[in-house]
Amino acid sequence: MEPPLRVTHTQRPGVVAVPADRAGDRNSPAGEFSAWEAVCSRWSTGETGPSALIILDTNILWGVTPDNASTDLLKTIRAAGVEGVAVPWMVMEELAAQRALRHREKFDAAYSALQALRQNTPWPLATRLPDYEPERLRQHWRDAYAAVVDVLPLSESALREAAFREANVLPPCKRLEVKGSTKPVKTGSRDATIWLSAVEYAREHPDETVYFVSKNTDDFGDGTSYQPPMSTDLQGVEDRFVHYTSLAEVVSRFTESTDIDEDAIRAQLAGEPATEAIAQEAWAKWKFDIDKRVIPQIVEPATFEVSVRALVSSDGVTVGGGRQRAVGWLQPPTVRFAGVGDVSTYRIGEHVWCTATASWLVGGLVMLSGLRAAMAGCAWETRLLMSPSNREAQLTVLRSQSPTSISAEELATLPEFPSPRLHLAGDEGPATATGWRSQGSVLELLLQSLTAWQYYRNTSPVEDA
16 A cells, blocks of 8 residues: 655745736736735735634535625625635636636637527628637636635645645545546546645644535545545644534534624614715725726726706706716715615624625716716615624625616705806806706717816816816
8 A cells, every 4th residue: 555645844835926817917007916816915925814714625615606695604704803714726716717617608609609690691790709808707706706715825835745646546636437438537636735725724824723614525525534645634733623514514613693683783884984985885886987988889888777866957947857877976975874684693703793785875976878977866785794793893895786776755865966057168058067968079078077077076166168
């Protein structure tokens, strides 16, 4: 029998070297990094963290999107600061690859359907698919999952050991019989890198307990016993290496049930700190970006639904009003709390944490489709993470729906805004911010909209040009 092997541990794993074409914003003028690289860097530079780390295998996150209840819970555990939540680098790459492969299947199907349509259409079709960008898609999902978990970098020693074990069919690697082939296939190096990354972390952080979570009991076992050399890997860390086989065990271990005080939650959400935080979030998410939204023929603008406040022009005619599409806020909006529901609470450590779905009425100056400025309001639904007992914890928006229009009654409850009368070159007389004519060039309309923006920022009328 082959003697058991041990992984050598000489230093903490280094930062993963990210190729230039996978560096996110690494080469930007500002020298910024993607969220995925940031979490790799955090673990590799030895920043102090919680007293326990939950390390998830790929199968725990299969089919889990960054916007469902499971990820809400993981974010809650992570935000509490008592336990960290991470995945080995190999898990992150498997998750990104899963999304990319699924996208490739849909892209190929769409390409074939478009080709078939062209062959059966007697006139030319202008429809075309966007460029296939697999790395852009992978990076999108790396960054999305990096908002849920940290990433443990893959060390060279773990990579070498994993390749060695697959070559020699040592657990967790194995041989597989392939249908239609007489020669078994060696496999399992990716499983080995995941396992060894978790073991390395446990060895190099003697003050922390590692909770390794994997449904793969065929290769990793169920935590009661391990085949060599996996049993040898754990020598010296057995008392700090806990093996779970489901996320439910994590929930049971790290959270306690607690009563829901919805009145306290409502009071906190209705307070000024919460409404200001939501206003800044709405501004950051839906801010009018002149570079990306002003020319829809080149860049399709991401619009949202608003209800426009009707105004009376200088000649007594009501202008504006109704449901319209907006391309962004021209200034930070004001926010009023509208309601909360679907509240889940957990006690983690010394504090109570909760996730809740909150509704807000948001109002302010927006840029409408067609490059017209208007005072408008909308309803915005958000999924939040907050701690009623820890006032130092920041309110976090986990995800949100696209804003929708509101009723005239709801619009009337929003704060009153000034209705400036702007005197613009070529106008026959004063006009309100929402009363501009739709005629004119894009440049003229843009100038009018930016003039309104300047008015609201400087709080003084704009004189005739």
